[in-house]
Amino acid sequence: MNNKEKLRKAGLRPTKQRMIIADILLDGINRHFTAENLQNEINSSGNSMSIATIYNCLKKFRNCGLIKQVESSKDTAIFDTNINQHHHFLDEETGELIDIENDEVNLRKLPKIPQGYLNNGVEVLIKIKKKI
């Protein structure tokens, strides 16, 4: 499936700007990035785009499940092209995130989901620190 089809399937009009972003993000390579990172990649690819459009697109892509947003206490939003359920190592010093594939983690015991709720995904974060 090409990117135009992916956008259509997600219910998004394949505009010029969304195609530029899809060509960068949906190339099968997993990455963690900010809106500013993406704008730099867009510029490097010989295109340009308003930062408002970049935010608009990222929000649409995320809401359609084409990308994810990472839980992060940094003040800049971090997005993730790996949309499979997976986990992360986090170096809190640098903010670097490293993917952990889902089958690298195995839970022996999980708490009871609160009354009236459904389990909607489990994420494990392993904080790591450079050895001195």
Added chain:
Amino acid sequence: MNNKEKLRKAGLRPTKQRMIIADILLDGINRHFTAENLQNEINSSGNSMSIATIYNCLKKFRNCGLIKQVESSKDTAIFDTNINQHHHFLDEETGELIDIENDEVNLRKLPKIPQGYLNNGVEVLIKIKKKI
């Protein structure tokens, strides 16, 4: 140990403002809160404090380990008075966090920590969703 001693032990001068905050936060009840939530509690207690001071104190308290900051993709920082290693349920719709005690979760398999790094804490996040 009273709050004045706790602050001293943490290397912080027990100023009037820090004592007001400590009296609210270090009462043994676990809670998740924002800077604005805390300012409202301070106001309700008949005191008042500059938002700059509240941020200063929260940062100091966090860096001393008196409170933690939660990883969250919301744009407002969320703090946690539960400083034990523990986990969370997250209702992504509302942002509500519910504590999961550490012994409610058991990991059968953990990935190898990257070369040159040390494990600095594991956090499990269980996203939950209201049943329709």
Added chain:
DNA sequence: CAAGTAGTTTAGAACGATTTTAAAGTAAAA
């Protein structure tokens, strides 16, 4: 205690990330 000094608080300005505005442009539908 008194004086010195290092740390703290504050209002307000500044900042950086993100969202809104509103007008012009474009894709899809009719």
Added chain:
DNA sequence: TTTTACTTTAAAATCGTTCTAAACTACTTG
């Protein structure tokens, strides 16, 4: 083709947070 709904954009606005610099306060030293 005409109409419609959606999208992009620059610029302004907003919002959470940090900075500035002056006033204040806790602690140290004499």
